[in-house]
Amino acid sequence: xxIRDSSVSACTFKGYWDNNVGSQFSxxxxxxxxxxxxxxxxxxASYLSNMAEADNITEIVEEHNGGAKLKxxxxxxxxxxxxxxxxxxxxxxxxxxxxSFDPTELDKKNAGLKGAEPWVLNLEAxxxxxxxxxxxxxDVKYAMTDELLVLPEERxxxxxxxxxxxNTTLSAGYCHDNFDKNNYLKIDEADMVxxxxxxx
Numbered sequence: 065x066x067i068r069d070s071s072v073s074a075c076t077f078k079g080y081w082d083n084n085v086g087s088q089f090s091x092x093x094x095x096x097x098x099x100x101x102x103x104x105x106x107x108x109a110s111y112l113s114n115m116a117e118a119d120n121i122t123e124i125v126e127e128h129n130g131g132a133k134l135k136x137x138x139x140x141x142x143x144x145x146x147x148x149x150x151x152x153x154x155x156x157x158x159x160x161x162x163x164s165f166d167p168t169e170l171d172k173k174n175a176g177l178k179g180a181e182p183w184v185l186n187l188e189a190x191x192x193x194x195x196x197x198x199x200x201x202x203d204v205k206y207a208m209t210d211e212l213l214v215l216p217e218e219r220x221x222x223x224x225x226x227x228x229x230x231n232t233t234l235s236a237g238y239c240h241d242n243f244d245k246n247n248y249l250k251i252d253e254a255d256m257v258x259x260x261x262x263x264x
Contacts, residue, residue: 072091073093074090076089077090088112092111095108104146105147107144108145111141114137115159135169144156152191155186156188157185160182164179164181172211180212184208184215187207188205188206198226201224216241217242217244219241223237235260236257
């Protein structure tokens with residue numbers, strides 16, 4: 065069976081940086097193609113009225129800004145893609161600010177001279193198979209950022225997910241981070257090992 069679906073959605077919400085309900089908004093449009101000859105496809109684009117509301121970026125702006133409220137909101141646009149076929153998948157997501165932040169709130173080179181105009185790229189690919197009656201998925205990831213001086217400039221990672229019992233998954237992964245020379249953390253690189261047990 066093939067399912068084709070397209071949708072456009074919009075919402076307002078109370079922003080982290082503003083006490084007013086409905087002070088922020090987002091718009092999303094996507095197209096989905098499910099089980100077309102074994103192919104799954106999702107492609108879409110979205111707009112967020114304030115990039116500082118996006119995952120991970122809120123904490124960065126808050127830390128750099130000393131917890132003060134933003135004086136200027138900067139919108140962001142994003143595009144995303146998911147392709148799945150024969151147990152394998154590929155995902156990509158890109159987000160970019162539409163303008164520069166105030167340099168006193170998020171600066172470009174950790175010098176307070178020019179406002180950052182950040183972007184983020186995430187790529188992930190994986191393959192699922194069965195090993196001795198257990199489901200196993202192996203993913204590789206690559207992420208890249210620019211002008212977000214708390215997040216790594218580049219991240220490489222690999223992760224494995226093993227279904228050890230019904231509704232129970234054991235995950236383990238490794239990531240290597242490279243940082244911009246002007247980063248707030250004042251480090252060049254970092255390594256991280258992750259493990260997680262998930263029960264659905």
